[in-house]
Amino acid sequence: MGFSTPSYDLIYLFNRIDRGDLQLPDFQREYRWDVDRIRALLVTVLRGYPMGSIMALDTRGEEMRFRPRPLFGAPDTGMAPGLLLLDGQQRLTTLYQCLTGDGLVESVDFRNKKIKRRFFVDIQKAVSAEVMPDEAVISVDQHGDVKSHFAKNDIPRLATEEDMLRHQCMPVSSLLQNRGTDMLFDLAQNAEPDARERIKNFHNTVLKPVVRYSVPMVRLDRETAQEGVGSIFAAANSSGLQMDVFELLTSLFAAQDPDFDFRADWHKTEEVLRQFPALDQIGQTEFLTAVALYVTAVKGHASGHREDILKLSVADYQYAAPLIRAAFHEAAHYMRERCIMSIKQVPYSAQLIPLTVIIALLARDPKNMSHKDSWDRLNQWFWCGVFGELYGSPALAVRMGVDVDEVTRWIDDANNPSPSVEKPQSIRDARFVESRLLSACPESGLYKGIYALLMGRGARDFRTGMAFDHTNFEQLGVHFRPVFPESWCEEHGINLVLSSSVLNRTPMGRRTHVMVEGASPARYLVRLQSKSLMDDAEFDQVLATHLADPHALFAGQAEEFFSDRRSKFLTMIEEAMGTAAIRDVDEGDLTAGEEGPLAFEK
Template identity: 35%
Template sequence: MEKKFTSDEVPLAQLLDQAKSGKLQLPDFQRGWVWDDNHISSLLASLSLSYPIGAVMTLQTGNPDVRFRPRPLQGVELRGSVEPEFLLLDGQQRITSLYLALRSGAPVPTTDARNNPLERRYFADIKACIDPACDREDAIKGVPGDGLVKTFRGDVTLDVSTTEAQVAAGIFPLDRVMDYSETMSWHYAYVDNGPGERDERLQIWRTFHESVINAFYQYQVPTIALIRSTPKEAVCQVFEKVNTGGVSLTVFELLTATYAADDFNLRADWDERKRLLGAERLLRRFEATDFLQILTLLATFDRRKRELADKPGDDKASAVSCKRRDVLRLELADYRKWADEATEALRRVVRFLHGEHVYRANDVPYATQLVPLTAIFVALGDAVDRPHVQQMLQQWYWCGVLGEMYGGSTETRFANDLQDVTAWIGQDGPEPGTVREAQFQAARLLTLRTRNSAAYKGIYALLMKRGGRDFRTGKTIDVTAYLDDAIDIYHIFPQRWCAAHDIPMSVADSIVNKTAFDARTNHRVRGDAPSKYLARIESQDQVDAAYLDAILRSHGVDTVAVRADDFSTFFNARFERLLKQIEEAMGKPVNRSADRSESPFAGTSRDAERVREGIQALIKADESKVVEFKSTGRKSLKTGEKDDGVEWVIVKSITAFMNADGGTLLVGVADDGSIVGIEEDFPFVAKKNLDGWMLWLTELVVRTIGTVAAAGLDVRVAVIDGRTVARIDVAPAARPQFATPAKGEKRPHFYVRTNNNTRELHGREAVDYQKGHWTD
């Protein structure tokens, strides 16, 4: 393997000379020099004793792929532009301090321990330096730049402003130590005119020269030099590992320095884009490195497409990638080509996520998923606005969130998603890996308790997307209501109530027992039983009970169970409702255990009893905006024959509930609440029994409304007075639903539930309703 560096000991004098001439400079991404007076004095003391001060690292210039704008070390004044031979990657603080103190010839602009600015020149007390009992750090003195040490009253206590004054004080100026002729000139002045006898001065100077002057002049600095062919990603990695005391060298910093060599200010460009994007609350945590990953994905995706167009099937075509090394190779031309498109796409991504009821940066399940999503938006262009494309993107998005696919290494998935999703949508390709591989375990609902989990945040958004309205105001939770009314997620059965009724906190705190409403609504709750706080809302906020039931149903809540403070029935029903919503969002079934008993309250002996009690409670409460009775599903009680019109009434009711707040359809119950039983339909279904009736219902809904609608129904039955009643719970739909007759006219119909009635809306009335009901 080719060696990427050399290591040697380089004379300090040589390094300082290289800095002065411009042969050694800094890469522009390096932070400024910041050492204070104490650091500098301590460094000079160590050097005077020939103690190690650590290695430095340089990079040989000349690699066309590693071009950084250089800048001279602080204090170096160059005449014109000088192309460096080496860039100083590590050791800037030490080498700059030594240059300023020993080679610049000017006072050092530093600070004191309290960060107050001051100027210093550094001197060595000759006698103290050669006294073995004296601490060397006490022998190295920093004095004001004018050479005058004064008391706070202004009295001069030490004057070393001239050679004569320095000689008289026996203090050697260290800014002469690296210049042999200057050192000798000062030596002669000291021997001729210094304090004490001449022979004594000569002996003192010899000892000082051997132990201190030579230590500086002969000092060798361990130097690691990265050779010219070192790739940029290696420079970045090496810098971060050795430069622990400096800035973190991100790919953004490296590209900033690279683009600066072509007079492009990446930081200024990004700051302006960040300012514009910062107006979107959802993008408040979006960073420059995320943006660069998007551009790198697009650049490599475009390159691969062009190569395959020229040479189809080429297995050596460039890979699509946004790993660190690929971002570092992002050419300025590619940045300029894709930056504006990506910026505009980010705004469209925000609108897309608002449609999924994700509104703030804190609520984004996976911030990393914004990278491939934005790249996909750019690649698809205007096609993303087509309804079927939106649905496919929604499925991909929710599979990523609910399948928790972005929790580990992500760059490879980014690249695969960009290629797979665009092929899936634009070329009728196979399902993307993220869609194909995503799974949701039903029992996972019980472990989702905080917004630290992406799936928790996702289900929170789904609850709002499915039409969840605020308990008190009845408002649809759109972006305006969400932000203006401080919408958050709260317990339905409060923690205090759960603790008092021995509900395990692990269950009480799961997302099954939580939903979204505003802070004022939560104030109405006060930790009381649902029956109490719902009555309080009805009384204090003048909300009709039937209307409040509709709101509860919009959250997938069993109104009968909640009003009866029946936690286990509520929990089971909502557990299943959430799973159905997850299945609809992901476009695939959730994974269940063999006995389907993931809910802690499932499989108990009271299951059938609870269903029966729930139906009886609904019958007792009578029909409402969220409850409707139908005697039969297929048979006309007037003619005794199968009637397509009776079937269509079932379809209309289900569609109307989906287009409103959801609801419950009881089949087998007459308008007056008497029990008829679905047995009346059995002669007109295939198997002449309950299984046949259930199969008929599913096929009916699939034919007239769609497969998704059929999958979203929750159908349970109970025997009451010897007859079977079917309870069909219908969730509110995430988008408008249309019913198309299985026979005859194939025109789709749009139905809604208003008060106790099902109505069909047409034309402008239907459009206005849809705009007002579905805010996305």
Template identity: 30%
Template sequence: MSTFDSTKLPLPQVLSDVTSGVIQLPDFQRGWVWDDEHVKSLLVSIARSFPVGAVMMLDTGGDVRFQVRPVENVDFNGPVPEPEKLILDGQQRLTSLTQVLALDKPVKTFNEKGKAISRHYYIDIDIALEDDRLEEAFISVPDDRKIKTNFDRDVVLDLSTRELEIKNFFFPCSQILSSDAWEEDLHEYAPEKFGKFMAFRKNVLTAFRSYQLPAITLGKATSKEAVCLVFEKVNTGGVPLSVFELMTATFAADGFNLRDDWYGSTLRSVEGRYHRLSQEPILRGTEPADFLQAISILQSWEKRQADIQADKKGKMISAVSAKRATVLSLTLQDYEKWAPLVEEGFMLAAKFMRKECFFDGRELPYRTQLVPLAAVLSQIKERWLEPKVHDRLSRWFWCGVLGELYGGAVETRIANDFEDLMPWLLSDPDNESNERNGSLPRTISEAAFQESRLDTLRSRNSAAYKGLNILVLREGARDFFWKATIKELADEDTALDIHHIFPRAWCEDNGIKANIYNAIVNKTPISYKANRMIGRKAPSEYLAALQKHTQVALDDEAMNDILTTHRIPADLLRANDFHAFYAHRKAELLRLVESAMGKSAQLDQTGVLANSGKEE
């Protein structure tokens, strides 16, 4: 059965429906943005009876309810009426035509620089009747209906009264759909021009009055997910419609301002959830969609538990879900029930991340992995601090990071992880059969780390790269220059970065390829001061310089201890043996990975040395 109708609607009827409130906008539609030139171009197209594209609308009165608003510049004498249709596509065109053709007041538009301006639109009748000059005939004039030159000292066209409009023979576009009053005044002020006006009415005005606008109307039964998808497919504004915007419009229909609840409102002195979450640096940048996903997990999990308890006897049991359709099906009651718990869950997630040595949102490998984590913690609360529960949660987290399983579309993984983690975390930790009988969370079972991945990790934006850097830091890596750990320097806002251990210039001079020396194996976090002293020098040279110029002069043994905190083999570094160093440090980093994931890495057939960067 078709869920939409396609037809053609008379333009005058559509604009009448807009001004009467029969047709309005859903609140998730963004504002009107067309400039003066766009408006004039649209008018010319209709005057020439050219197609201007179909509009798409949604019938109201179904289960999907949105907060609505009138088209820009449309006012009502009484309360705003209930609309029968909502504009999904064609907002810019319908708003332009409504303001120009159906409202007797200035059009609020923009100039070529984006500055807001008010304009009245006219047609130069004489030019409009000339062949191939219709585009030049449409003009816009300022609010006072006067065009001036010489720094506004000289008026070159004055259309400020009906008499002046007629004598200058400029027709107001606001009279296009009904010109009776203008024609009566034409008889009074310039009857000699009436014959020419009739030709204009036939050639130009009739094109507007008889114009048929293609329209697609989605029926009342259209789901919220379908509305969202259709809107994104047809909207040409360049910005996709977010779940948050759609839910904001939905909840607003029930009198709840989701935007204020999330972002807060200075007008109402309301502090939003985003502000409270952002007190934790690791949670800065949390998206409202992440928060809604966590709620959808808990709501769908509760429903699944109820289905299981009810013993449906062969009937389908609902699934735990973080998919868009599930988020869009949330009711205001669902949000109000779960939002406080989810907020608490995110705050507990921040504490967990600190324990794993993540302290800033920029260090976070995957923001999406916080969603199932927050949902789980909202349920188990402080039990995550129990050593064996924490160890399991940590193992799951690092398998997701180092297995690089949370990139791209992860809605299914998010839901599966929550459902897997809830029974596993709280099951008997002493029962080793849990792992043997396949009860491990899928992310742990599916995670794999290939030894050769260490050779290809070069981008500091990749999840595994960020994760490995943190694994080194939480081992207590100390700076080459300052008498402090890297973590202590970070807390004091000392300039830090991840730098080459064997300097890039030295590697190039010694024939080491860029794809090898840029790998994470040859990088480690150090201060700007240490990096400046390293420069282009060979390791044996810069180590001697560092030991001499550190705050307290260091002997070889003390410097070697610092290098060891970075899992750097000191003897091989001092020997300037890049290939042996590379193989040894790669093996050390691999041990860190295996310890965090609780499973062995997948070794390459050729072995460690084959990937050390040595030329054949």
């Protein structure tokens, strides 16, 4: 792959757009810039400042790999383009619309209301300072009413050429046309000497420079690989209206099979995903990543990088997509069985992608998941990912691929274990440090994992004695609430590290929480037990399902409760991960430790 960096003036670029020689690949999003950004770009160009480079792919003499379409507002000539614009669509389309034709641009205002605007340059203001003032560019609606707040009083309307000449305002759309020069001659003809000097100055400092204004282009060679184009495009657009691979595949699939409606197929996927709130963060890119992981795993080694998605053929997709849809359905049920019902409870949505692919691959042989050992292994990998916080990083493509290969092989081996099949790297890598129990915040995967695991292990509602599950979760209004109210802890001098930690949280129904009223468990548990009609042994058993010491709670002994619960939480996590935790809590300084509060920025 190679590239060159020529520069082209605006007239040359606009002529290529008009001829259909410079177009967009169809995966580009529609043009959409608000009026303030449009005006700011015009000010930049009219000042002669650089607007940044654009990027295009040379397609001359090549078979069209991406379906082309004209820039918004440009004529559809039906011809194959010689250049496809990859980066700079919004800027170049803005300039094309403002500086050609009648200059009327469809846009939105700051409230996202649809509007139409033309832009004018106030000649007097444009040359009133060494650098053209921002307010020299005026926006006007399609009826000629001035909309720029800084110009309304002086110039109420610019509907006719007579208005324009009277107020010495030139349409931006005339600057690159003969009409612009003609207007300046008309203005200068009967003008006073001072006015004539301003017009001459405008011609030299605004009109002539904009005619010569050139835009640098990164021009990619024709030999650039298709997947390379996708990666380059994504990187170039990372700071603007970022595109994802769905738009790219829409165009690629349309070129391969015009009869395949990719968007309609995505709607089928959405119908499945949106049935389960826990899958709310699974969108187009996540689904396509799962498809790519599955397809590549079947062929050899799983890989879900952007390039792997772009290499998918229509046949690959049509084969794998229904299987992945069904597997996401199963993954949602897997999460539900572990009392993870809503997106707020999901420790790491990214982990759902390899989980889904692993389920899909194992489903090829029904015997794979017919034994308890198989489920135990899947559960161990899942909880190692959660409590090892392995899926909290944004760079997860490699881990996903390795997990799909290794975990699938390891679970497949459960029925007839072989010494040659090692535990997956993720399980070997996962470690849990005790002091993390004192630093984890509510947004962390660890926090959410403990919430889910407590319920999954049978935590029961204090008031009704019902075990929390998907059938009563919404009805009971369950949340992860403080056992010792934080206000009570503050009044009684309990260390903030303890009172604000996950150790002080437990699943609690709405009606249970109402009875807490900021009181110690020593008070509110008595009221709850009387409402529950449970005897002492039964009620103590309910408290024990929360890994809570009934004696410490009824005695209001917060510090004893936290110490006991920390030990029980560690045991719970060790059992889930299948590995020993690292004990490092310093009783003399709860903020210390490898993973303690002091190890994290506030």
